[in-house]
Amino acid sequence: MTEILFYHLQRQPLEQVLPNLIERSLARQWRAVVQAASEERLQALDDQLWTYSDDSFLPHGTDRDVDAASQPVVLTLRDTNPNGASIRFLVEGAPLPEDAESYARLCILFDGTDQEALLRAREQWKAAKAAGHTIAYWQQDEDGRWQKKA
Numbered sequence: 001m002t003e004i005l006f007y008h009l010q011r012q013p014l015e016q017v018l019p020n021l022i023e024r025s026l027a028r029q030w031r032a033v034v035q036a037a038s039e040e041r042l043q044a045l046d047d048q049l050w051t052y053s054d055d056s057f058l059p060h061g062t063d064r065d066v067d068a069a070s071q072p073v074v075l076t077l078r079d080t081n082p083n084g085a086s087i088r089f090l091v092e093g094a095p096l097p098e099d100a101e102s103y104a105r106l107c108i109l110f111d112g113t114d115q116e117a118l119l120r121a122r123e124q125w126k127a128a129k130a131a132g133h134t135i136a137y138w139q140q141d142e143d144g145r146w147q148k149k150a
Contacts, residue, residue, distance in 0.1 A: 003105045004096075004128045006121060007146075008139040010112040014091055018045070019052040021089065021107060022073055026058075030086040030104065032073045035094040042075050045091075049073070093120045096127060112139075 009017060018034070025032045036042045042062065049058040060073035068074050068082040076082065079097045086104040088097060093110070100106060106128075110121040128135050137150040 001131075001133045002100050002103050003134045003136070004100070005105065005107045006125060006135070006137045007107060007109045008112045008121075008137065008149075009109060011140040011144050014109055014111070015044075015048050015052070017109060018089060018091065019049060019058060021109075022049070022058055025087045026072055031071075031083045032087045032089065033081055033083060033085040034073065034075045034089040034091065035079070035097075036075065036077060037092040037094045039077065041092045042077055045075055049075075090124075093117060096124055100128075100131070100133065106133075 007017065022032055034045060036045060046060070046062060049060050051057070058073055059071070060075060061068050061071040063074055063076040063078060063080060063082045065071070069084070071083050074083045074085070079095070081088070081099070081102065088103050088106050090096070090106065090108045096106070108121060108124055110117040112118065125135060136148055138146045139149050141147050
């Protein structure tokens, strides 16, 4: 079964957390796909991954690019895996993919200050658990370090 990790964002925004998680995935030689729920978020992430650090960037493309299959990271609004990714990041309430079991890991990142996002994450937790996936819940402590809570 797929490992599904829930990241409860409270101390840092998605724009700070996601690039670090993607870097760790690429260090494992995993391809990644990031699914957003809106065109605005997709465009913001596209811009952010090029500029998130003064001395680094994350090579990526969108599923609209003709070379999407060769990209290490692909941004999408759809429930597809255009680059054969091992890990999928779901942001902004993007739903669990129908082919969840085809990934080594799914990461659900949600805004802990948004009540709707919390409710959606709880529903995704229930669905993942009912499907028999291995699930874990991560939250940042006072120092900004990730702590496994469940």
